[in-house]
Amino acid sequence: MTHHLPVGFRFAGVGAGIKASGKKDVTLIVSDTPAAAAGVYTQNQVVAAPVVLCRGRTPLNDARAVVINSGNANACTGAQGAADAARMCEIVASCYASDVQPEQTLVMSTGVIGHFLPMEKVEAGIRQAASQLDGSQQAFLDASDGILTTDIGRKVTTRECRIGGRTVRIAGIAKGAGMIGPNMATMLCCVFTDAPLSAAQAQHMLSVAANKSFNNISVEGHTSTNDTMVLLANGQAGGAEFSDREQAEFAEHLEAMCIELAKQIPTDGEGATHLIEVRVSGAASEADARKISHTVASSNLVKTAVYGCDPNWGRIVSAAGYAGVPIESPKLCLKINGIALFENGEPLAFDAKAASASIKNNRTTLVELAVGQGDGACTHWTSDLTVAYVEFNSEYTT
Amino acid sequence: MTHHLPVGFRFAGVGAGIKASGKKDVTLIVSDTPAAAAGVYTQNQVVAAPVVLCRGRTPLNDARAVVINSGNANACTGAQGAADAARMCEIVASCYASDVQPEQTLVMSTGVIGHFLPMEKVEAGIRQAASQLDGSQQAFLDASDGILTTDIGRKVTTRECRIGGRTVRIAGIAKGAGMIGPNMATMLCCVFTDAPLSAAQAQHMLSVAANKSFNNISVEGHTSTNDTMVLLANGQAGGAEFSDREQAEFAEHLEAMCIELAKQIPTDGEGATHLIEVRVSGAASEADARKISHTVASSNLVKTAVYGCDPNWGRIVSAAGYAGVPIESPKLCLKINGIALFENGEPLAFDAKAASASIKNNRTTLVELAVGQGDGACTHWTSDLTVAYVEFNSEYTT
CATH class of the missing domain: 3.60.70.12 (L-amino peptidase D-ALA esterase/amidase)
Structure with a gap:
């Protein structure tokens, strides 16, 4: 190259x-x-x-x-x-x-x-x-x-x-x-x-x-x-x-x-097994979209769920809810790796095994959250939270 | 009882x-x-x-x-x-x-x-x-x-x-x-x-x-x-x-x-081996003290350090620095379990083995951070971040 x-x-x-x-x-x-x-x-x-x-x-x-x-x-x-x-x-x-x-x-x-x-x-x-x-x-x-x-x-x-x-x-x-x-x-x-x-x-x-x-x-x-x-x-x-x-x-x-x-x-995050790409769209402003995507990407529960290949929409939706910007639950729509899990504030029936396999078989997990309020969009990238991360960062070092 | x-x-x-x-x-x-x-x-x-x-x-x-x-x-x-x-x-x-x-x-x-x-x-x-x-x-x-x-x-x-x-x-x-x-x-x-x-x-x-x-x-x-x-x-x-x-x-x-x-x-936090008590004092206001104590207590690097019994002052001081409130580094003083590690913005020589043993032998780790600006104080309690936490929260559940 x-x-x-x-x-x-x-x-x-x-x-x-x-x-x-x-x-x-x-x-x-x-x-x-x-x-x-x-x-x-x-x-x-x-x-x-x-x-x-x-x-x-x-x-x-x-x-x-x-x-x-x-x-x-x-x-x-x-x-x-x-x-x-x-x-x-x-x-x-x-x-x-x-x-x-x-x-x-x-x-x-x-x-x-x-x-x-x-x-x-x-x-x-x-x-x-x-x-x-x-x-x-x-x-x-x-x-x-x-x-x-x-x-x-x-x-x-x-x-x-x-x-x-x-x-x-x-x-x-x-x-x-x-x-x-x-x-x-x-x-x-x-x-x-x-x-x-x-x-x-x-x-x-x-x-x-x-x-x-x-x-x-x-x-x-x-x-x-x-x-x-x-x-x-x-x-x-x-x-x-x-x-x-x-x-x-x-x-x-x-x-x-x-x-x-x-x-x-x-x-290349310490101990990471997945790159998580959190794409937030439809926020009232880009600043709001940034807060939401950052909050979802920072949740240890979201990050451990991806590590466990768990399409855990509850953790993602609830993280969006505490991002500090107005959220209208009935307008929220969520997809993981293209699979719709949550639409207009209600959970959808979905093939949980297929969704989990999709997380397992891809290095990148794509989380798409549409909040239905405007044109604000932001994408945040993070790593998953793994046992190896904790082991690496808890080794005695001082 | x-x-x-x-x-x-x-x-x-x-x-x-x-x-x-x-x-x-x-x-x-x-x-x-x-x-x-x-x-x-x-x-x-x-x-x-x-x-x-x-x-x-x-x-x-x-x-x-x-x-x-x-x-x-x-x-x-x-x-x-x-x-x-x-x-x-x-x-x-x-x-x-x-x-x-x-x-x-x-x-x-x-x-x-x-x-x-x-x-x-x-x-x-x-x-x-x-x-x-x-x-x-x-x-x-x-x-x-x-x-x-x-x-x-x-x-x-x-x-x-x-x-x-x-x-x-x-x-x-x-x-x-x-x-x-x-x-x-x-x-x-x-x-x-x-x-x-x-x-x-x-x-x-x-x-x-x-x-x-x-x-x-x-x-x-x-x-x-x-x-x-x-x-x-x-x-x-x-x-x-x-x-x-x-x-x-x-x-x-x-x-x-x-x-x-x-x-x-x-x-009783999931997988916790320590309760971490973060006492911030000397902030410009109680609201500032709250932000600092909350930010330190929320840092995965601080939480994994305590799990690893590591008196890692660098992680604590740097977390205080991104709490979103004005910090004057030359005024920061830090103790862990009563042992002074950092004073007026400079690292102190300390007995690292004794500090580590003190974390190891106590269920509670006391972090005292004085920021030298005023009377604002706040105490935040959190658990350490352990391998068991990640295992527990990454088990496939949906």
Whole structure:
């Protein structure tokens, strides 16, 4: 499989010894020319040092680099943590003489909370990564591996698209599999493109895409201290800025790719045996649909029912009822994997064995809930709640 | 153990065959004289028929009876369900010629969602219960057993107290162990007293007590369609209405008893090995403290950590951070079972083995989080999240 890598970006991922396992734990991504950069961050009020730093820097007109370490979240680390995050950017800049400034560098961390970064290892790792930077397929994959923690699978997506007669390329990498155990925290996502975007355009499109993708996924609903998503656009595809119509086309691609990456997180959720896709339609507003889909997807009873291959409509309907938005029971209609279970507020007779088999035989369980009030719609993706999740997250770790 | 039963109440609990197990499933409680009655109900918008009926009747000046069935929630049952709930009250009234009116009767149901009540069995059960009504200790315990579903233990509390030179008695029964599997729904609680209260007084005191007790517990946070709590006060202890000061004394007893009953639910939570008591103090307001304690108590990562006897402060602090209220990290202080783990936003060195042993060796885990902003405090009780919970709730049930 060939990945469509944007022009003018180089990548590296190395093992710096931050993770005891020896796996890759420092990733560096550099744009050869200044890039517009946008960021979307965790809504947790307890935030890690790198989040504070990046939040202050984006949107940014002339970003050059993103440096990421895994194995340590640099969260709950006070003034030392803030200094270490800033220092990571300085180290990157120092690898490029006067070509890259610390202020042109974004930084992310993911891993255990409450421990100071081993800065000697981090510095050696960044310098090694800088020396290995490359635009190759392998370098891109190394970079995507360097940000993983408890993830089982690598999470990447790329595409090449024609927009207004121009070819542009977009590439994204992500990580996340839970809030995460042992003490791990974070979902991270970096998207890179050679399309010509201003920082304001990038910020707007990234915020919209985040709202349709990473803001609509959960594993256990525990918002981490480190969640970060950035978009870098260096314009190396050439040509003038996008027209409104071209921007809209680009935004569609961006959103689709973010959804694709986002869905990989609950699919790879700790102990998960199913991806649950909760599609709510007919709500009074999109905000209402979001609350309902999020509440259904967050119910441990819904998540254990899917794990048990149980088409348990009572748990879904009752979860919708406590989402905090007006619900008219007599208008509710529910389908699981296309099988109608509940219509206009009344349970239907259905083939329970067939419905259960359908859950059992598909990795994705599709829950469609129509609430009959308006045009508001939202889709939320989550993992099921399994014995393996509890075992994994209850192992003694401190 | 002798229970202090209020004067003028009679009880019965019988097996009517609604539960396949043959266990008691119809409870009847009658006050010999008209009683002031108050109710507090589920905040779910999908509500069972008996909730709709009772919500319309309370506060009530002249209640005479409470009838409860377990084994069937009479939820999501449409017009037929509403008729059946009303019919249960009519059956009770018919057992007393013109002495008790249907409108003087409250009704509750708990059990499986989406099935019509087997009204022949229900009617026979109510008539049998009416014929067995008794003020004895055994009759009280039978009544408390008749409302249980997946509960392992019976949940009762009674006390006799001197208020302003008068002796009054208060008795409470409750049920609940989860939202609940297989398809079970509901926490129920009935409190009876021979104290002289008006319906308005009863309603006010019950609402306040609910806010400190049953509104602060969770097993998995799935708000059911049937949650109901009622207070009946028949004044049989004699004497005039309470003075303001006596009312306050009574309210303190009521609140303490409600907390005692409420805590029994997560203690008996499905698969639970620990009761987790989350005490938040120093919040800007009580509402903020409530949001923080509820969010920490609802985190699957916090709940699995306690199951694993892991003093995982990172999960607790980060959960506080996404409670949706302003948090100042540098002011956060956290103790688990009295052991300080986190102070003024920084992790402390602590004896991890001793902290883990303390969780392991106590049924209750005490989490104390001080947020350093004001006087707002709230305590929330929940159960830990265990492998047994997931197994229990994922068994195929439809």
